[in-house]
Amino acid sequence: MKVGTQFSEALEAAGGFADGAEPEKILCGGPMMGFAMSSLEAAICKNNNALTVLREDPVSIAMEQQTACLRCGRCNQVCPLGLTPQMMAAAAERKDYERFEKKLYGMECVACGTCTFICPAKRPLMQLFKQAKAEVMARKRRG
Ligand code: SF4
Ligand code: SF4
Known part of the structure; x- marks a missing residue:
């Protein structure tokens, strides 16, 4: 093509x-x-x-089936960048974008989806991070 x-x-x-x-x-x-x-x-x-x-739509299905975080730590073990998806998700859900960006380096997430794939609680982690990153960027643009 x-x-x-x-x-x-x-x-x-x-x-x-x-x-x-x-x-x-x-x-x-x-x-x-x-x-x-x-x-x-x-x-x-x-x-x-x-x-x-x-x-x-696997995201819609995951949104319906997701449960609370089980604190199993599997997402932290598989992130290729050594990030902590479990804590990033908690910060993103609390809308604590300062922590997400500055303490947990959430902007480094490359949205590979590995953490979402491995999560036994079916939490749509990568989608949460994409939204959080967009929010951080929007706040920067607004100054
Ligand atoms: S989606 Fe982001 S946080 Fe999750 S494993 Fe990939 S790089 Fe790490
Ligand atoms: S893999 Fe899922 S259930 Fe386990 S710690 Fe990460 S977010 Fe929580």
Whole structure:
């Protein structure tokens, strides 16, 4: 596919949606690091490497099934950057963005999704961190 081709054209060339069923979520990128797309009419850029079509939205399912943190520490063990997702999530949920950024280095999170994948309590950690990072950046812009 050429840069500038619409995602919808790429999907059509790949055979379209299986069984013609509308998916619940479409990700620009892979299942771990891709971001949700609201439309397939966007053009493909040179850094786009995949289009993932999901029949079910795993984030919505996780939001329904999540429980309180079990304090098992598994997320802390698997973070490739040595961050502490358990504490970052607690800070983000309390909206303690100062702690999230300055004490826990939450802005270093590369949204790899490993902590979310391993969490037995099905807590959507990576999504929480993306929101917290966006909030920190928005506050910086506001001054
Ligand atoms: S999503 Fe962020 S906090 Fe979680 S494992 Fe990846 S880098 Fe670490
Ligand atoms: S893996 Fe999930 S349940 Fe375990 S400490 Fe981390 S957030 Fe809590």
